[in-house]
Amino acid sequence: MSKLRVAVVGAKGRIGSEAVRAVEAADDMELVAALGRGDRLETLTEAGAQVVVELTHPDSVMENLEFCVRNGIHGVVGTTGWTEDRLAKLTSWLEASPGTGVLIAPNFSIGAVLTMAFAQQAARFFESVEVVELHHPNKADAPSGTATRTAQLIAAARREAGCAPQPDATTTALEGARGADVDGVPVHSVRLRGLLAHQEVLLGDTGETLTIRHDSLHHSCFMPGILLGARRVVSTPGLTFGLENFLDLG
Ligand SMILES: NC(=O)C1=CN([C@@H]2O[C@H](COP(=O)(O)OP(=O)(O)OC[C@H]3O[C@@H](n4cnc5c(N)ncnc54)[C@H](OP(=O)(O)O)[C@@H]3O)[C@@H](O)[C@H]2O)C=CC1
């Protein structure tokens, strides 16, 4: 069987360099290109890439994906910064390139995907819920893509269950003291040397709290998800948002 021809864009970065090693080590894949900043995107078509793993920066990802989709190259995207506007633009490119698929995964680690699923499940049973994400200080953005997605999923679950807005009688003396408001869910971002990527979902009700915590301790935790995404995206046209769509979570 022929090997899947995979390229990594952002190949010199923290996660990109790990992805290069993971693709090289996968028996069913061939690394056909590894692009850093300033490299020509045309290399991807010249190398015959079938899938591009995009791990760059929110300022770069749209240009890279536009090139890939317009050239019928599938995308597995870990880069953050996704807004409704950006998703709509990507969807329009995909509509003009039938058969091409893009997976955007706010987080490729199984633990983080499960954290989101558990938080979604628990959200309607507790009066209060807040998200705390903790990352290394070189991270490009805040809040993290994972925390934003987690809060959106929590908010949707609470809306569906008809939950009242959460109680908060605080008068805030300093802007930011209560974090960012993502669909009514407070999200707090910590940036601390020594950390990699961590998240806590705090849920509380009368007389009890529940904390769901996930810790990414090494970039290797994202690799099984990236490889799974590359294998599945080639037969999944259009936009897929979230690795859970390629997993059987039961
Ligand atoms: N979904 C997930 O599971 C995960 C997602 N991420 C996300 O992935 C992204 C990258 O994170 P991280 O590896 O820590 O960041 P890094 O800054 O370590 O790596 C990004 C790399 O991409 C390069 N780059 C930027 N623009 C381009 C471009 N146009 N073409 C080619 N290369 C480019 C950068 O070059 P230069 O240094 O010159 O700027 C850098 O080498 C972030 O958005 C992060 O949040 C991270 C981990 C897991």
Ligand SMILES: O=C(O)C1=N[C@H](C(=O)O)C[C@H](O)C1
């Ligand atoms: O920048 C990172 O490091 C990470 N980014 C992603 C995010 O913003 O959620 C995934 C993970 O948290 C690591």
